Amino acid sequence: MLKVAGLNVRYGKSHVVFDLDLTVESGQMLALLGRNGAGKTTSLMGILGLLPGAQGRVAIDGADVSRWPAHRRAQSGLAYVPSGARCFPNLTVAENLEIAARRRAGSNGSSSTSSRGTSWTKERVYELFPKLGELQANMAGGLSGGERQMLAVGRALMSNPKVILMDEPTEGLAPVIVQSIGRLVLELKQTGVGILLAEQNHQMALKVADRAAFMEKGRIVDEMPAARAINSEVLHRILGV
Amino acid sequence: MGGLSNAAYLFIVAVGLSLVFGALRVINMAHGSLYMIAAFVTVVVANRLGLALGFWVGLLAAVIVTGAVGVLIEIVVLRRVYREEHLIQLLGTYAVTLIVAGAVRIIFGSNYRTMSPPQLFSGSLSLAGYRYSVYSLFMIGAAIMIAVGVNLMLYRTALGRNIRAAVSDSELLSASGVNVARLFTTVFAIGAGLAALGGVIVAPSQAVGTSMDSDVLVLAFAISVIGGLGSIIGSAVGAVLVGEIYSFGLVNPYTNQFALAFVFIIMTAVLTIRPWGLFGRAEQ
Numbered sequence: 235m236l237k238v239a240g241l242n243v244r245y246g247k248s249h250v251v252f253d254l255d256l257t258v259e260s261g262q263m264l265a266l267l268g269r270n271g272a273g274k275t276t277s278l279m280g281i282l283g284l285l286p287g288a289q290g291r292v293a294i295d296g297a298d299v300s301r302w303p304a305h306r307r308a309q310s311g312l313a314y315v316p317s318g319a320r321c322f323p324n325l326t327v328a329e330n331l332e333i334a335a336r337r338r339a340g341s342n343g344s345s346s347t348s349s350r351g352t353s354w355t356k357e358r359v360y361e362l363f364p365k366l367g368e369l370q371a372n373m374a375g376g377l378s379g380g381e382r383q384m385l386a387v388g389r390a391l392m393s394n395p396k397v398i399l400m401d402e403p404t405e406g407l408a409p410v411i412v413q414s415i416g417r418l419v420l421e422l423k424q425t426g427v428g429i430l431l432a433e434q435n436h437q438m439a440l441k442v443a444d445r446a447a448f449m450e451k452g453r454i455v456d457e458m459p460a461a462r463a464i465n466s467e468v469l470h471r472i473l474g475v
Numbered sequence: 476m477g478g479l480s481n482a483a484y485l486f487i488v489a490v491g492l493s494l495v496f497g498a499l500r501v502i503n504m505a506h507g508s509l510y511m512i513a514a515f516v517t518v519v520v521a522n523r524l525g526l527a528l529g530f531w532v533g534l535l536a537a538v539i540v541t542g543a544v545g546v547l548i549e550i551v552v553l554r555r556v557y558r559e560e561h562l563i564q565l566l567g568t569y570a571v572t573l574i575v576a577g578a579v580r581i582i583f584g585s586n587y588r589t590m591s592p593p594q595l596f597s598g599s600l601s602l603a604g605y606r607y608s609v610y611s612l613f614m615i616g617a618a619i620m621i622a623v624g625v626n627l628m629l630y631r632t633a634l635g636r637n638i639r640a641a642v643s644d645s646e647l648l649s650a651s652g653v654n655v656a657r658l659f660t661t662v663f664a665i666g667a668g669l670a671a672l673g674g675v676i677v678a679p680s681q682a683v684g685t686s687m688d689s690d691v692l693v694l695a696f697a698i699s700v701i702g703g704l705g706s707i708i709g710s711a712v713g714a715v716l717v718g719e720i721y722s723f724g725l726v727n728p729y730t731n732q733f734a735l736a737f738v739f740i741i742m743t744a745v746l747t748i749r750p751w752g753l754f755g756r757a758e759q
Contacts, residue, residue, distance in 0.1 A: 284646055304649040305651075309652045324642065324643050325636065333640055333651055393652055
């Protein structure tokens, strides 16, 4: 599904991410855990092709996309839920969704109802988040934090991605919304989408993840099944719990 | 009326400048050069082909030539400076104005050239006791059509939606699967096309010469700054203000030396009260 090997990211002279290796399988979720400044966001942006200083191998479904610009990686199945629920504030909710609308890469219209479930449309996103349906003509800039988070997830779904890269989707949200995002993530996994979740909130992350990778000073220092990570020593050491 | 027909071509030029700045965040000093290229191409083609068809063929030729030069400028110069600070961008596009000015002198010479309005819009007609040239009315009509067209493009098409998205977050736009490099080239080509339309429309109403690039640039900047960079309504209101004030200054024999000063007095006044322009938004 998504395979990253030897990813290094440099900002000018400073080296931020070192030899990152990770794999996200179809229908599985990898939690990338670490403190602020450990390099999680930079890693995600490097995988997405948004950083010119990133080097290393990124493959989607076996196809090497390392030399592709960000929009082609997105078209071939990577979706991004950025931190802070970034949206296009000067566009309506509906336009925010339409902008990412894309048929699933490699499928033509007729086979869109495959074993992975039907493909995502605006109507299906509104079914999932009725609130967004009510607000569809509103400017995204006027939404609350929770609503914008729904919109960011909805926008990612609209591209019918193979893998979603989420950056702290629960940051600053009320516990109820965190729970519903957790449930949504579980549902998404069942449709065969792979998820790479960068988080500081390990409680939610480890509940829904299959595996956990721990990041410190730009390197992955340990990786293990999520069930084992909950009581691991590395979790205590890195996140101080 | 003279003021409004000036406002018309100035609006067309300023809206292109504003559109490019809004999406690409680059202040394009070469915008006036594109306008000048279009005016020269129109005059040359029109004078060769005659009154009936010349203007229209000239329009087509000017938009094509200017659009192509615009695409070239975007790919060769702007792509290298998007991530740089404004000063570098200014220097880069200013270098283009020097190159174009030199090229225009070599190709077209430095004499003034004039042409007549197309047959369809020649002559004058009287309205409410005043006589207006038909061509002035055409200029105003063209500006209104372009305003409506740009507005429809921005708010009713996928291209416009992507342009508006690029204004707020081009990184997120490329992560959403949109080819932002190609989008920027397209926006710049549209901006160049608008500069060209301004140059085409002005050609029958003024002498076409080699200083028209900086002449129009100064006024287009004043309009964009007064109206608010990136705002179409702002460009329209700014153009009417500047067009009327400038014409008023020029018409009056006591003030025609200082016509441009009037424009800048207004600009200073607006900037003192609203530094982001009448219809602009403050930058965060």
